[in-house]
Amino acid sequence: MAPEPEVLVRFRDVEKTYDGRVNVVDRLNLEICRGEFLTLLGPSGSGKTTILLMLAGFEAVTAGDIALNDRSLRNVPPFRRNMGIVFQNYALFPHKSVFQNVAFPLVQRRNSKSAIRQKVEAALRMVDLSGLDDRRPNQLSGGQQQRVALARALVFEPEIVLMDEPLGALDKKLREQMQIEIKHLHEELGMTVAYVTHDQGEALTMSDRVAIMNEGLIQQVGSPHEVYEEPANAFVANFIGENNSFEGRIESISGSECAVRLANGDVVRARSATPRAKGDAAVLSLRPERLVIDPDADDVANRFGATVVEVIYFGAHNRVRLAMTGRDDIIALAPASTRSDALAPGETVEVGWSPKHCRVLAPE
Amino acid sequence: MNAPAGIAGEGKAGPADRSLETKLRRAERRRSLNAFLLVAPLLLFIVVVFAGPILSLLYFSVDDPKLAEVMPLTAETVAEWDGAELPGEEAFATVVEEIRTGYSNRTVAAAAMRLNYEISGFRSMVMRTGRKISRIEGPPYKEALIGLDKRWGDITYWRAIKASAGPYTTRYLLAAVDLQRRWDGSIGAAPPERTIYIDYLKRTFWISFWVLAFCIAIGYPMAFLIATSEKRWSRFLLVLVLLPFWTSLLVRTAAWVVLLQNKGIVNDSLLYMDFIDEPLTLIFNRTGVYIAMVHILLPFLVLPLYAVMRNIPASQMRAAASLGAKPLAAFLSVYLPQTLPGLGAGCILVFILSLGFYITPALIGGASDQMLSYLIAEFATRTGNWGMASAIAILLLLSVAALYPIYRGLVRGGSLRLG
Ligand SMILES: Nc1ncnc2c1ncn2[C@@H]1O[C@H](COP(=O)(O)OP(=O)(O)OP(=O)(O)O)[C@@H](O)[C@H]1O
Ligand SMILES: [Mg+2]
Numbered sequence: 031m032a033p034e035p036e037v038l039v040r041f042r043d044v045e046k047t048y049d050g051r052v053n054v055v056d057r058l059n060l061e062i063c064r065g066e067f068l069t070l071l072g073p074s075g076s077g078k079t080t081i082l083l084m085l086a087g088f089e090a091v092t093a094g095d096i097a098l099n100d101r102s103l104r105n106v107p108p109f110r111r112n113m114g115i116v117f118q119n120y121a122l123f124p125h126k127s128v129f130q131n132v133a134f135p136l137v138q139r140r141n142s143k144s145a146i147r148q149k150v151e152a153a154l155r156m157v158d159l160s161g162l163d164d165r166r167p168n169q170l171s172g173g174q175q176q177r178v179a180l181a182r183a184l185v186f187e188p189e190i191v192l193m194d195e196p197l198g199a200l201d202k203k204l205r206e207q208m209q210i211e212i213k214h215l216h217e218e219l220g221m222t223v224a225y226v227t228h229d230q231g232e233a234l235t236m237s238d239r240v241a242i243m244n245e246g247l248i249q250q251v252g253s254p255h256e257v258y259e260e261p262a263n264a265f266v267a268n269f270i271g272e273n274n275s276f277e278g279r280i281e282s283i284s285g286s287e288c289a290v291r292l293a294n295g296d297v298v299r300a301r302s303a304t305p306r307a308k309g310d311a312a313v314l315s316l317r318p319e320r321l322v323i324d325p326d327a328d329d330v331a332n333r334f335g336a337t338v339v340e341v342i343y344f345g346a347h348n349r350v351r352l353a354m355t356g357r358d359d360i361i362a363l364a365p366a367s368t369r370s371d372a373l374a375p376g377e378t379v380e381v382g383w384s385p386k387h388c389r390v391l392a393p394e
Numbered sequence: 395m396n397a398p399a400g401i402a403g404e405g406k407a408g409p410a411d412r413s414l415e416t417k418l419r420r421a422e423r424r425r426s427l428n429a430f431l432l433v434a435p436l437l438l439f440i441v442v443v444f445a446g447p448i449l450s451l452l453y454f455s456v457d458d459p460k461l462a463e464v465m466p467l468t469a470e471t472v473a474e475w476d477g478a479e480l481p482g483e484e485a486f487a488t489v490v491e492e493i494r495t496g497y498s499n500r501t502v503a504a505a506a507m508r509l510n511y512e513i514s515g516f517r518s519m520v521m522r523t524g525r526k527i528s529r530i531e532g533p534p535y536k537e538a539l540i541g542l543d544k545r546w547g548d549i550t551y552w553r554a555i556k557a558s559a560g561p562y563t564t565r566y567l568l569a570a571v572d573l574q575r576r577w578d579g580s581i582g583a584a585p586p587e588r589t590i591y592i593d594y595l596k597r598t599f600w601i602s603f604w605v606l607a608f609c610i611a612i613g614y615p616m617a618f619l620i621a622t623s624e625k626r627w628s629r630f631l632l633v634l635v636l637l638p639f640w641t642s643l644l645v646r647t648a649a650w651v652v653l654l655q656n657k658g659i660v661n662d663s664l665l666y667m668d669f670i671d672e673p674l675t676l677i678f679n680r681t682g683v684y685i686a687m688v689h690i691l692l693p694f695l696v697l698p699l700y701a702v703m704r705n706i707p708a709s710q711m712r713a714a715a716s717l718g719a720k721p722l723a724a725f726l727s728v729y730l731p732q733t734l735p736g737l738g739a740g741c742i743l744v745f746i747l748s749l750g751f752y753i754t755p756a757l758i759g760g761a762s763d764q765m766l767s768y769l770i771a772e773f774a775t776r777t778g779n780w781g782m783a784s785a786i787a788i789l790l791l792l793s794v795a796a797l798y799p800i801y802r803g804l805v806r807g808g809s810l811r812l813g
Contacts, residue, residue: 087715108716109715135718138717139718186718
């Protein structure tokens, strides 16, 4: 259906070390396509900012190469890379007005006065800041500063917009609002975005593709749905969303399904993406919302008895902690209903889940 | 966007609100009284320590009691005289009597000294008259006095007495700007041999200007280096800058005297490295003064600059570059404007401090490198002319005060105009 995506940025075997001993980015092979919203997601210190800095030209690449439109960026200084950057602290120029801040990239490109005025006004209208032209950054709220930074990074129509945790400093509500606005801008303008965050919710709601990083290595690249539903390894499963993981050993394999015996002797039927052999150690990953209390359907092949340890009320759902399979930290998300509302600690219930929602992964 | 909180309630102000208002006002009055009482000791301290000396300086620069103390009647008589032509017998008689008593109880010297400020040679003339005063035994005093020294018949000397009659005078203040008051009260240029002060003022500003220029040229990159280099380096560099603060000004100046001599370390090493063939004259001239003053004043520029630069995040320059600004453009339009408050503070510190420099030019400079402070010291310690010393000090003070608006403009301009 869609035409073959055109690759805009290509990282090829990129490595980066600051101290000459540890690679903070290792074997990075990644493509960013034109018009896509790609998010780098990973815990603190996993090298996300470093990747962005290398792409922007502020940090040298230790090994490998980064290409933009198939041309190496090796000898291109930052001011010629034509990339819009939104910094975590916004990096607005405090001595310039909102208008001057947004006009800055156009002034550097020697646009005419009238063109500047027109483009800046359009950009400010786009981020809903019309009328604040003469304010200084310190006279704006955090969200407004964020929008100025956004307008400034977009106004010169860069090849790609880099954002390093741009919403980190905002409160939850504003953050969610800005997420949607940035997403809408991306859809309207069709720009390419490389976005860095350590907030998985943000990554899932905004991105076309998510690249999950850990300790300098990309763990998985895929659509939000893929990385959530089909995590490639235990790290991804645990990092994205909530996860119940069970350790065990593969007992039998039939097609894509296999049976795994847990430490306490229980056997769980699960789906295996990668081929593995009988007897292998395995980690099972089960999302809390897939764990059904009082299952009635037939396809719930895994059925166990469990004891309710704790029920926490979340409004739309209840978070139920269960003791089962020899553990007491299994989480189930039960939709609010008379049944789940009435659950009390100490009660015995039957729980179950379908094998297709339970994945067998290699241990970390 | 949000309406200020006060606006919503407006228009509904009734009698209840008014009583609330008076309550508020009363509470605020009580609070400000408390606040005042709290700071009162501090206020007193500031008045005594800062305003006191300045006021006394002002007072000394116009105070002129010497002649009136020693020769009160003379002072009174010449004060009434219009100065158009030689005064009458009565004035001569008063002068003779008061020189006679003044000479015998040895107080006349002070008055003679004061008169000498008006016309040089007046002092010896009075003293000589005093020595011979016993020869005048009776009237007519006019002829007798002129007989002792015929200059007593010259009206300019009488006008000098009138000018010295006190108790207050503007002569010191006028002299400090190369002016004088003529006998008829008009103000005109001082005689050429006394028009040195404006030259000194100009030289003081000129030297300070160059010291400031060198300080900026060296200090700005230095502060930048300290603010942007790695932590341990920046700490080391900062210590290097601060080190001179740990020794006294005098010691540092003396050290430069040793270093800059013809056979000093600087010349020796330059000779040794074959940069020069014969020693450079680095001392007792302007070059030496610049070197030593720049060294001494550099920290005053570097520290405020460093304080400002440290707070400019690296992302500022990165943002500028990412938006397409070449390094120089980024520096000029993003970095420099943000450092202007620190630069302004540093410049004003350096400039004001160097306007008042005394020891360094005195020890390292030649005769033509002395600044206004030198004159103040000269008048205060050598000739005991406190009036003149105070007047020059006020001149210095006013020129410093005149710089303040420039500083304000610079700092404000940094945040508004240059942006
Ligand atoms: N300038 C530097 N010098 C030395 N080490 C650095 C430097 N910058 C980053 N590092 C190290 O590189 C690693 C990756 O850092 P990076 O800033 O890329 O992480 P990140 O994924 O952006 O983390 P966060 O989510 O906390 O921002 C970290 O271990 C960090 O300590
Ligand atoms: Mg980071």
